[in-house]
Amino acid sequence: MSKTTILFFTQLLCGIGHFQTDVTINKIQIESDPETSAQAGSPITLTCSVSIVAAPGLPKNISYLFYKGSQNNFLLNTSMTTEPKYSFTIQSARATHTGYYVCVVKLGNQTATSETYIEVTGQIQRPRLTIQPMKVIEGNEIELRCDAAEEIPPLEFTFYKYKNGKPSLVGQRGTDAKFVTHTLKVTETTDQVYSCKVKGKSLSTTSSYSESVTITVQDPFSSHLFTIEPQSRIFEGDDFVIRCTVQMSSLILSDTKTELTITKGTTMITKSITDEAKISKKATADDTGQYTCHAKWKETLKILEKQVTVAVPVSKPSLRLTAFNSIVAQGDRLQLTCAVVRGSWPIIYTFYKGTPEKYFHQSILNATAGVYIIPSADTADSGEYFCRAENNAGVKHRCERSQNININVKGTKPIRLEYHVPRILSLLVLFLICRYVHVKYRKNKRRKIMTQQNQGSVKENNVVVYSKVKEKAHPNEEEDYINIPSSKGTGTDSECDCEIN
Known part of the structure; x- marks a missing residue:
């Protein structure tokens, strides 16, 4: 190769190196119109100008990038031009436009930045809330999306659920986007109405509530029944049947089985993962108590309760006399007690003397004994006594009679050594x-x-x-x-x- 050719290539390479180093960003400045403050709804124009030193004839393609936030949080606009000045306009400013704005200029392998602060007075845009899905069953999840399309990030979104017309917070999140989503589980059929709010992270003012959105929440159990047969009064010896049934909502698509449990008090009697739990037996007095049917699907639990009372007929009563040494003297206190071993309350106790056609005392008690007291016995109280106990604890009225006892009240008090x-x-x-x-x-x-x-x-x-x-x-x-x-x-x-x- 000739020396002339080598010299040409050398000058060419040197020229290229001169192009890469002879372009310099001398100065950059961002300005706003209005300069420091603006009213909500008015436009804001941001102008970025740059001073460049470059060799004649060299290309000057300049990239302009406008950011909101001192940390370049949100990109507003980007453009490339050969002009040393570029403007970008925010058509309708909001309160969330308050903050720092940064202009970044890139030229070749050089970058320069400039920032300014603008305060916008006014209200924050009312956000828009959407929910998916709109029909759910209790225990499922929903996704809430809150949008503030005209506001400038960074933003903070808050979600609310209404209970009896009053909002309660269910979620809060900050973001560098103009919207945010929040997922939550519907725990009750009353969780139907939702709304959201938005505010700038550096602002104390908050938007008004979004329009409330109402979803349809169904009970996972379209029917939940707890039956006891006989439905009216249960008597000892009757065929006794307890049945707990459930039918699931048509919205349930999972294979999760329903768990049915029947308990008496705190003791479990039977358990089933089908749509029915059942108990069949002969009724006894021990079956009296509080019964509960639990229906559980995932985390949803439904409870139904019923009180069972098994009526028991009265047993034959016994009549007892309370007197010292079974001797009754004139003036003594005389107590007659009519008692039964078993029988459902209330029980009617009736006391008779001599004849069953006429009684001298009757009481209706929730007790296994009835008492009649003669404070001061007289000879006229001598005679044959008996009592009756009765209740409605069978298909027919049940009545039982005691044995007879003879009482002889002596006219003269015997001498009693214990007195002397x-x-x-x-x-x-x-x-x-x-x-x-x-x-x-x-x-x-x-x-x-x-x-x-x-x-x-x-x-x-x-x-x-x-x-x-x-x-x-x-x-x-x-x-x-x-x-x-x-x-x-x-x-x-x-x-x-x-x-x-």
Whole structure:
């Protein structure tokens, strides 16, 4: 190759390198019209201008990109032109247009940015809510979509569910898009009405509620029945049938089976994964209680309850007499008790004397015994007594009669030792005390006489001598004066005055 050719290629390569390095972005600036603030609904024009230094004849294709947000959150517009200035217009500004705007210029392998802040006063657009699907069964999920097409992200969306006309929050989410979706599960058939709101992330103002959307929510069980036969009153020995049935909604397409459970109180009796749970038996008194039918599909649970009372006929009553030692004396308290071992309430207790044609007392009680009391028995209360107990615990009225008992009320009260024992004991104790005092007194008296004789204190000629004898049996005793007869006279000892009745 000749030297001329090599020189040509060398100059060509150097020229290319000169093109890549001789294009420089000198200055970039973004401006807005209006400059710092705008009213909602008015247009906002953003203009990005750039100053470029380039060699003559070199191409100058400039890329302009407009973003909302200082972090280039949302791209508003992009364009490429050779002009050193480019404008982009927001036709109808909203409150969410408030914020930083960034212009990015790209030229070759060079990039430059500039930003400005604009505040827009006014209301935020009312969003639009859509829901899919519109027909669901309780326990299924729905998707809510809230749109704010004319607002500028970043935005925050809030979803609400209405209960008795009052909204309650069910979801909240921020996004750099103009819409957001939220999925939730319908837990009750009353979860039918929804709405949403939107606000700018950096704003305190919020839009009004969207128009509410109403969906159709069906119970997964189109029918749920709990039957007990016989339907009216159940008597002991009857054929007793409990049946729990369910029919599922036509909207259910899954293979999930329904679980049916019958319980009595807290005890499970039977369980089934078909459309029926059933119990058949002869009714007994133990079958009385609260029964519950549980129908469960996924997380949906339905409960039906029924009270069962098995009526039991009364047993033969027994008549008992309450009296001391089965002896009834005039003036005694007399109690008659008519009792049954079993029988459904209420029970009618009737007391008779002598003849079954006429009763003297009757009571209707929720109890297994009836009582009649004579506070003070009289001889006229003597006679033959019996009672009857009855209830409606069978196909026919059930009535049972007790045995007969004879009561004889005595006119004179017998002497009862138990009444006199306390008195006898008290008199005996009093007698023993008096006897002890008497013996003690006589001993003291003799001792004093002997002491006086030894001291020569007795006077002669039958003169009565009074001697003062001081003897304290206890520290607090008073001094006693004793009349002592002369040695020539006669005297008698004092006796105890205790009277024993």
